[in-house]
Amino acid sequence: MAKFLSEIEVRGHLIDSMILTKIFDVIMDLGGEFEVLNMTVGKKKKEPSYAKLQIQGKSQEHLNKILNQVYREGATPTIGKNIVLKVAPKDMVMPDDFYSTTNNTTEIFLGNKWIEVENMMMDKCIVVRGNKASCTPIRDIKKGDMIVVGETGVKITPPERPREGSNVFAFMGSSSSSERPTQHIAKKVAEDIIKTKKSGGKIVLVGGPAIVHTGAADSVAELI
Structure with a gap:
């Protein structure tokens, strides 16, 4: 049986900025599997860490979907490929x-x-x-x-958590951070959608690339 595998690597402050955790989450959320082939953790505050992973998908298309998302989290192929x-x-x-x-x-x-x-x-x-x-x-x-x-x-x-003289929660307030709490916003939007549908109203979605950035394309398509 054919295996659909690819190796990636990622460098930076992988632990405290949760970069590696996000990559693990992406792979598992999309139904893939991974193996950590090599990992080196920085021993000092300013030393970066390094991880090399092997990702397995159910098909080449499935693997490509996972790779596209982990690249958005800062990973790169172990062998550089031109754009x-x-x-x-x-x-x-x-x-x-x-x-x-x-x-x-x-x-x-x-x-x-x-x-x-x-x-x-x-x-x-x-x-x-x-x-x-x-x-x-x-x-x-x-x-x-x-x-x-x-x-x-x-x-x-990816953005890294500030390391000097900053409140630990300041990182979550960054305009480029995906760590900001948004569950209450999503819940309110869902309630408004249900209310509108029940009253016979119509819903217009003005979508943008952020739908793809956040891995929500399939969910949005299913809603439509």
């Missing part, structure tokens, strides 16, 4: 599967080396010109621009 580029067909028109950015530090593997993407912003795209990459709003896309598509060759550096 995939597609041409913008028209002004302000994106190619299918364009990479939607976060506001975290991002690098792309271009010409067999990592380069940092300039001017990072949320929910934009990455345009490559020569050996430089920049985060670009869709309104600024011109026909012929080379756009990064898919997750291959993209590396994110």
Whole structure:
């Protein structure tokens, strides 16, 4: 029986910033399996940690889905793969599967080396010109621009918990943190949806790339 496996690695303050925990959660929530092949924990406060994992999926499609999500948490393939580029067909028109950015530090593997993407912003795209990459709003896309598509060759550096002179809960208040409590908001939205449906009203969803970022695409599709 064929096994669908891939190795990833991740570096940084994996324990106290919960980066590794998030990666484990993503794999298990999506029904995958993993094995920790190697792990080195920083012995001092400012020393980064390192982990190498083998991920197993039920099919290649299932494995790719898991990989796309763990890459969003800061993991990268153990063997660097160059980004995939597609041409913008028209002004302000994106190619299918364009990479939607976060506001975290991002690098792309271009010409067999990592380069940092300039001017990072949320929910934009990455345009490559020569050996430089920049985060670009869709309104600024011109026909012929080379756009990064898919997750291959993209590396994110997740936010880390402040280490000096900061309240431990300040990290949860960061605009780029996914640790903020949102259960009460989700509950209120769910109650409003049920109330609207019962009263015969209609619901309009104005979705954005954040649906994909948070791994909620399948759940949203099921609701629709």
